[in-house]
Amino acid sequence: MEKIKSALRAFGLPRLIIAGFLLLLFIIAPFVGIGVGNGITDTLARFGMNSIMVLAMVPMIHSGCGLNFGLPLGIISGLLGATLSIQTGVTGPLSFILAIIYSTPFAIIFGWGYGKLLNKVKGSEMMIATYVGFSSVAFMSIMWLILPYTSPTMVWGYSGSGLRTTISTDGFYSHILKNFLQINIGSLSISLGEILFFAIFAFIIWAFLHTKTGTAMTAVGSNPVFARASGINIDKQRTLSVIMSTWLGALGILCYQQGYGFIQLYQGPMYMAMPAVSAILIGGASVNKASIVNVIIGTILYQGIVTMTPSVMNNLIHTDMSEVLRIIVSNGMILYALTRKTGASR
């Protein structure tokens, strides 16, 4: 009995509730006319789209910068890369690679500045990060209008200048990973491409955390004074982690766009941080501890809820309360995690 109890505690109550709820949804699904295969397909598709943005939380959590509420900054780097890539007119898979290449310098520069800022506000990183995200979105809303883009797929048709709010990635890199190595079994379809893409980056982060620098980064997050007494340059480690997080955020949004088929500008990135934050928290991470396993479990659980509730609930009670439920789950999870700062479960 004691063993079961401690096992339950290790798994975490919120994770248990959400996993149970998700299971329940999958059990109900067939009775309201929704195929389990479809459900799993959708969940995995959304997993592929969102997982890298969740992964973008990991470096900053490790270095003690808290949850990356400034994810929109990384997303903006990604958007700049994406629009620049389309501007060059290159199509097909190459445009995706170009977008990654173009967004990298932006991510490094933005991440560097963002990191410097966070080093000045140690102790209240998460609050500052939230506003870094919000204000960068507002600033870029102006810039999308005045930057001299000319590609006809992107600019407003009537004026010939300024970018549209939604840009289709059709013909460029739409579904480039999704259709790569896709497996279809009946109603179930799994895109190995997206999962492979995530796996590569998850492996890189995992490997990085096993190197000397990665170890130093974790120590900085675990006890900065200890790290300093061991001769580590804390600020440098923190800045590095923020750059990594920002760059992963850029990659994340590119991955999201190829699955979704559209680039969303202006207010699009505004609330992108919340689902990612809440996903990694559901995965069992805490404000100062996170692992790749947390990312995987968290993204599957969170995206599972988000995909299954609308269809199941709507068919069940014929009212649209999926959005309400999603907000309760994501914000409730963030609130829960912030109130208990210690103890990640792995």
Add this chain to the structure above:
Amino acid sequence: MKNVSKDYNGNPVLKDVNFTLKAGEVLGLVGENGAGKSTLMNILFGMDVIHETGGYGGKVLIDGKEVKFASPLDALKAGIGMVHQEFSLLPGFTAAENIVLNREPENKSVLSLVFGKRANTIDRKALQKKAIEAITKLGVSLDPNMLVSEMPVGHKQFTEISREISKSSIRLLVLDEPTAVLSEKEAEMLLKAIRNLSAQGISVIFITHRLQEIIDVCNKVLVMRDGKIISELDAKKTSISEMARLMVGREVGGPQVRTEEIRPLSDKIVLSIKNLWVDMPGETVRNVNLDVHQGEFLGIGGLAGQGKIGIPNGIMGLYPAGGKVELNGKAIALNNPRACLDSSLAFVSEDRRGVGLLLDESLEWNVAFTAMQIQNKFLKQYLGGLIKWRDQAAIEEVTNKYIKQLQIKCTSSKQKAKELSGGNQQKICLAKSFALQPKLLFVSEPTRGIDIGAKALVLQALKEYNRKNGVTIVMISSELEELRQCCDRIAIVTDGAVSGILPATTPSEDFGMLMVGKTGKEAM
């Protein structure tokens, strides 16, 4: 107080303490850090810590009647006031407002007819008068309209004391090291004020480390050591050296006797410290000059707050420092932890949990981390050194080696550091610095907060490391006996400077003299 005793978790800190205090008497209370002075006063004042840890034994009698204070409020009602070392004043209020805080004279207003007492207004004039009364009673010059935030430290202290004596029922005032933060002139004024109070029939218990003040102002002195009152002296007839001896001396023939001879000192100077200053809050180092010889075990002692702890913290770059520090003739960059570690210095911090350990990580990480980062140990290198991969097997091996060597009690090398007891955590800190294989090791307060068994083991480990591996060790400790047990020489730090260096076999009262501010020559 009769037969008062107290233990924290089975660890006795007060044993059978008896003393009496007459009205208008000034009682001096002296003793080393940890002798039990604060605990005794906490009992008298009914502080919460006492109840939370299971109360106390014995009786406290006031006017022949037994009292048991459940909280400081009860003690206040009985006429006991206490001034703590740290100020508790509102910086944005004036002296007068602070003095009568929450006991302000009130006027009835229209609103108070409706809302009751809470809506009364404050009678400013009466408030002023009451405050001035208290200040005059104390006999110091203090502007009642001055904001506390603008006051010099001495005036803040006076404000605190005025607040206590403005309480009408005040009969006993406890002053906990009130002169520690004051300049000489301010201290003099305070002593005068204490005499004033005692002339008015208020009893004072005066705790201080400055023994001269005791002689100046007290009627009676209690010397405490190891939770016992060693002796009760008449302040008029005693001397500083007598008190100092009683403070630090221990019975000869006790368990902690030094068994070995002092080793001859090597001629080679490893570390030379010149004009070092360190800005460490509470442990300011002003001007330290010190030479450490090759292979010796140097102790640094002194009372708390005198700056002994600041020395290693400053050299290792944890607090802003200046001056000149040379290792084997080469200058070391200060304010740069990396440079010190690179030149094979290592430091075991007194702040085990804050600086010394990664509490949330495994023992393996704690032991190997610094050596890994500084000396690239426990790493596997790939692609010509581009990728430095953590070598788990090597880390485990070294951790297990030290777990065995230092007899660290843990479930495995994977256990988290925070789950270990204090003594075992300290051993992990030692293992961490041993893994660096330093040429010179600073150890700061290695036995603070750990039980006697672990203490002996830690000291033994350090001693062996020094004797067998020839590593020079500088150990900072508040416990003189501990230093006398392991060290070759002991330097005493007073007021931010070295007041003298003596061989460890010197009798402890000589060290006691150095601690209370006499220079080496006078002590000889």
